[in-house]
Amino acid sequence: MSTNPPTNGQMAPLKAKDFATDQDVRWCPGCGDYSILKQVQTVFADLALDKDKVAVISGIGCSSRFPYYMETYGMHSIHGRAPAFATGLKIANPDLSVWVVTGDGDGFSIGGNHLMHALRRNINIKILVFNNQIYGLTKGQYSPTSELMKRTKSTPMGSIDYPVNPGAFALGAHASFVARSMDRDPKHLKEMLHRCHEHAGTTFLEIYQNCNIFNDGAFFAFTEKDTKEDNCLFLEHDQPLIFGSEKSKGIRLNGMKPQVVDLAAGKFNQDDLWVHDEKDIFKATLLSHFFDDPRENGALPRPFGVIYASERPTYENMLEAQITEAEDGGADLDALIAGPTTWEIK
């Protein structure tokens, strides 16, 4: 294992490779995880994070090998439980920047409970969910995000297991930050990672990640040039919802119902469109349900970007405040041990 020079004092600007370890990266060639690793390392360098003050915690699965490749503190823990380890670490040391790396199986199946509770508690940890809609490490069973009727080794006649909608799950758990990005759009992914870093509270970033061995092309409708613009809705705060090649389509709210409108047809213009407000939980909830199969006729586009971001007090800060308040009274160990009533035997 390599040693790390102290990072205090004047240093040259950090590069992505400053966050790379000497361990061989063992994901399959062509895996989407490589891109995510690269973007995370690049963003950490851009942010000039002190690698000794960063901890990356993962569960089990392909994505969970991530900490071994990050030149920071890290823990490869047990299946599904990374948010719980990260919670304890952040409570113990609130100064650390704590990142959780999980996948669709690790996060939504075995670890769904911990994910839900971390999100509602709003402890300041950054959760990255690499969603490839398949179990890769166990060689190709359907996952909780796999689509209905998907044929895999464990579903030879097609999956009858209705998939989870990650964004809606996170909002349902009262996450204070919910965003989506993809492995094949490095620029967007880096922007989202920056936003996660800036947000004080639990951040939930779902990253569409291609498993080229067991589920190749699962997200091609969103990630490939030909289809990306028509299927992706890139969200920007305070901007109208516009998508499509030539930016010709928009979303308007017809009452509570989102409706795709053709901006070229003349009936509606930009002023008629839904303006994204990432602090509006009601609109965010509607957006999280833009979850249509892109192959369906009239499918709503899939939103990418920050669906919801609204800060509220973090768990660790509230805990610290209670302790500070309690400590004001002074703490005497002898008084504790003696308790309120004693008597003497002579």
Add this chain to the structure above:
Amino acid sequence: MSNPTIQEEVTIKFAGDSGDGMQLTGGLFTDNTALTGSDLATYPDFPAEIRAPAGTLPGVSGFQIHFGSVQIFTPGDEYDVLVVMNAAALKTNLRALKTSGTIIVNTDGFDKKNLRLAKYPDDENPLENGSLQGYEVIPIPITKLTRECLAESSLSTKEQDRCKNMFVLGFLYWRYSRDMDETLKYLNSKFSRKPDILQANVSVLKAGYHFGETTETYSARYAVKAAPLEPGVYRGIMGNEALVMGLITASKKSKLPLFYGSYPITPASDILHGLASYKKFGVKTFQAEDEIAAVCSAIGASYGGNLAITGTSGPGLALKTEAIGLAMMLELPLVIVNVQRGGPSTGLPTKTEQSDLLQAMYGRNGESPVPVIAAKSPGDCFFTAIEACRIAIQHMTPVILLSDGYIANSAEPWKFPKASDIPEIEVTFKKANPDEVFEPYQRNEKLARPWAIPGTPGLAHRIGGLEKEAVTGNVSYDPANHEYMVKTREARIEIIADYLPLQKVEAGPDQGDLLIIGWGSTYGAIASVTKSLLARGKSVAHTHLRHIKPFPKNLGELLKKFDKILVPELNNGQLAKLLRDKYMVQVYQYNKIQGMPISKSELEHAVLQLLD
């Protein structure tokens, strides 16, 4: 007033409906008894339901106290006095009342409805059918007298009835020649903001006392003198309370912030409640979403440099299994407190048992050695908690601390230590050294690896559950390395024995006919039996294990010095199995698996049979 009859020791059982306040009555009587200087032991007997239907058999809640002017080891086998608030309480408790014992009866709890709920046959009232002949029965219409006493009060009838336990307490204070001042002080502080309720409780308490005085001819008065306890300052202590104080003390002595991750479970929840109320000591409690998150958060906190604890009971320990294996692999300090209850599965949540020993020893996948230590009494929980933390920190390992439902909720007088008498626990966090390459799995003389906490400049490193290469800690699938690491992990737990005191005989000769070897809450019963048999000239000795993994180094030698070895346990023979496995000795067992502690008389009987 006649002079009270002096008694050497007395066992009283308070029994009533779970809404009758028997635990509070027992607790106050215990505090009052402690102040007289008598030695004592208590045992609460809760129903499994929070509020089973009033008046029914499953709704009966009991509290037993054994006190005396002699050394008291157990809460007593049979009662001298049984206090019953209703028919169901009499039915469930009569079998353990001594022949010619005393029954103090609330006759108002024996109306038709109560008799029916207690499943007495129609038109049968045990108070009237002669079935209690041979006992001294003191019938008192407690509910009626309580209501009469509060006739002028503004309280509703329901609120008035809640005061009737104070009548019982007052009557017993009279019967045992007690002073009520401390109880009055307690009531004053508890109800300082509710003057009506305070006044009612005080009036009824005094009414109970005066009832004893005015009906003096009808019942005798007794007194129990102070016991020859070692001089010093004492307090009353219960096991879970002692654990809380021990953990906080370990935190102060190691100068590490205390993190407690836990999920509510009977009978361990009081540790969470206790620690949550001591935030002023810097304690961070985290009520996790489940048992797994509780232990995982504690491992995270330990990685971050806190003194990390998780507490649970048997089923919770089962859920924590995988994470404890990870902590063993990561070689991070962690204390897992298991307040055992009746198993298997959900089992008997409110009853006591020692049946998680093998789970603690072996309940993990792979070769996964973890130190196991056990507390023997309420006060001992304090020292055992500190010892568990010391081993965890100094040997960089998870440690399982076993207590049980009996110790957790029993009370005893405790000559508590001064904080300054407790040794510091030395902690060394790894710091970067420019002259060396940092290796996360480099070991010291204890075979412990360095504790390098995130945030330390220059020590960024990765740890995880995959097998790791010796020294570097890098992931390794090398066959020889795996075997080496398995052996090393076993060796580093066994080496702890080098730092433990040798096993001593607590009472009796160093060699002889019979060695009784126990662990955990059987201490009182074994000590009591040993003392009694030694007085009768039997060649019997008692040794009690705090350390079960690893065993003290001389244990095998000690076992060889006795003709016979007996292991009394509240399980089907788990320590017995471990002793046979390790030392290949013949071990006799005495096992009780009834959710209750072993009584002195049954153990004495078993020992005498073995000695014949």
